Amino acid sequence: MLKKAGLIILIIVLFVAMFTFTALNTGDVELDLGFFKRSYPISMAFAGTFVLGILFGMLCMTVFVFRLINERRNLRRSLRISESEVSSLRNLPLSDAD
Secondary structure, eight states: OHHHHHHHHHHHHHHHHHHHHHHHOOOEEEEEOSSOEEEEEHHHHHHHHHHHHHHHHHHHHHHHHHHHHHHHHHHHHHHHHHHHHHHHHHTSOOSSOO
């Protein structure tokens, strides 16, 4: 519950900061890619870069997540094999008990 409240407060703070930033920066920035030239408001340019950064970060994280998923699958398989081996060893009769 506390985690959820903290997340909601963080979202509200971010929106307030975004609206304040937008209100204080009304200038334009020119984007020139050589074949494409256009003027955007500063706040929109920063928001676009922020979104592109998030997308790039998510793309980079997918490789890490897939590695973790593969490692988890291998560990579960190894655990299953180990548990079945321990179970079969427990079911063996004692041979040195005379």
